[in-house]
Amino acid sequence: MAPVTETKSVTFNFLTGSGIFVSPSGLLERTGSIGMSFVIWMACGLLSLLGALAYAELGTMNTSSGAEYAYFMDAFGAPPAFLFSWASTLVLKPSQMAIICLSFGKYAVEAFVTECEPPEIVVKLVAVLIIVVILYVNCYSVNLATSVQNVFTAAKLVAVLIVILGGAYKMCEGNVQHLRNPFKGTIYSIGNIATAFYTGLWAYDGWNNLNYVTEEIKNPSKNLPRSIIIGIPLVTICYALINISYLTVMSPLEMMTSEAVAVTFGNRLLGVMAWLMPLSVTISTFGSANGTLFAAGRLCFAASREGHLLDILSYVHIRRYTPAPGLIFHSIIASAMVLYGTIHSLIDFFSFTAWIFYGGSMLALIVMRFTKPTQPRPYKVPIIIPILVLLISIYLVVGPIVDKPTIEYLYAGLFILGGMVFYVPFVHFKLRVPFMDGVTVFLQMLLEVAPTASMFE
Known part of the structure; x- marks a missing residue:
């Protein structure tokens, strides 16, 4: 692959996803005030910056494009690395795609329903339909x-x-009345602040994605931290300006009650051109969901090829060379999450799980400072940064459970711990279930797929 030289634009592209069109209403609802919501937005940007800088050291220590999997393997060994690939396949990537597709459904349906909230079942059906379309695109051709x-x-x-x-135009007209008394009504609950971080951090999610393409970055020891230091503050400023713009045409209450804030903004500001907002957002979310499935299918493929998942998930289509079984498997899980979850519950589900592993990566960095002190580190962060991010990640995981436990946290915990039930017999001891060979052959014939080794011999 060609080296990725324009890393600053890549960083901006990774970070500016569909989250900014979904998160503002939920974050404002959980903080209770404009002022506190802006504090959380800025804090989320700072946390993403610190986390990304710590990841930059990890990425320059181990330049393979495995990110967390490689770091856990280096610091802790195979079981934690397996748990990451397990959780990513069964929890992180499917919930990420489900959230994006539900956002697509919200904006697509909202464009046609202006007098009331769009029916939830219609939004979910549209979300499942878009998963099927994206699945077809990814199975058809790389x-x-x-x-x-x-x-x-x-x-x-x-x-x-x-x-x-x-928003700049409306501010020039003097529409700043909703920005007065910014901290009125602030909620200071420990759990609410933590889940507000979940909502805000969802919009920034992608700050660690450059580590998945470290091998393709030209001179990563310089370009990786430089792109992070420029890209993340730029995105943070951009998100702040977007929230200010929303408040020039909507009251805080209107923002909290609208899950498609960009549509409401477009209807208030653009007149006959209001259709531009839902069109732009739906196209954006379609692209984000497509990229998520593209990456997730390869994750299934790589994990199963290492013996961490079913063999069939490492097979590719005999003519199109796409990892069809992994793509289908991931899409089925994402569709189930769409049908049984909501955007905000899935964001909590995703963020709770993700920050367990983000915190684990910070711990891996700290551990390797002592266990591998002589390993080359082309870029090195002050040790206080991973310690601080680790402490915050502990708060983000423990705070919501202590303040207001919900079933999503239990599901996430069970998914992660349940991985060891499969790891010990099927990965460590390489136990094989007799009837699975027959199932693999049946699916191989049905899907027209084969192991990559046999295809290129």
Whole structure:
């Protein structure tokens, strides 16, 4: 693969996803005030910056594109690395795709329902339908999937630009009444602040994605931290401007009650051109979901090839060379999450699980400072940074459970711990279930897939 030299633009692209069109209402609801919501937005940007800088050291220590899997393997050995690949396959990637597709459904349906909230069942059906469409695109051709990603990426920037310029125009007209008394009604609950971080951090999710392509970055020891230091503050400022823009045309209460805030913004500001907002956001979320499935299918493929998942998930289509079984497996789990979850519950579910592993990566960095002191570190962060991010990650995981435990946290914990039930017999001792060979052969014939080794011999 060609080296990725434009890392600053790549960082901005990774971070500016569909979250900014979903998170503002939930974050404002959980903080209770405009002022505290802005504090959380800034704190989320700072936390993402610190976490990304710590990841930059990890990424330059181990330049393989395995990210957390490689770091856990280096610091702790195979079982924690397996648990990460297990949780990523069964929890993180499917819930990520489910959230994005539900966002697509919200904005797609909202464009046609202006007088009331869109029916939840219709939103879910649209979300499942878009998963099927994206699955078809990714199973049909790798080139088609990457082309869709490249074309649809620009839509998110169009939507962001419309909101910021529109907000600037309204501020010039003097529409700043909703920005007065910013801290009135603030909720200071420990659990609410933590879950507000979940909502805000969802919009920033992607701060660690450059570590998945470290091998493709030219001179990563310089370009990786430089792109992080420039890209994340730029995104943070962009998100602050978007929230200010929303408040120039909507009251805080209107923002809290609207899950498609960009549509409401467009309806208030753009008049006959209001259709631009839902169109831009739906195109943006389609591209984000496509990229998520593209990466998730490869994660299934890589994990199963290492013996961490079913053999069939490491097979590829005999003519199209796409990892169809992994793509289908991931899409089925994502569809189930769409049908049984909501955007905000899934964000909590995703963030709770993700910050367990983000914290684990910080611990891996700290451990390797002592266990591998002589290993080359082309880029090195002050040790206080991973310690601080580790402490915050502990708070983000423990705080919501102590303050207000919900079933999503139990599900996430059981998924992670349940991985060891499979690891010990099937990975460590390599136990094979007799009837699974027959199931594998049946699925191989049905899906027209084969192991990569036999295809290229």
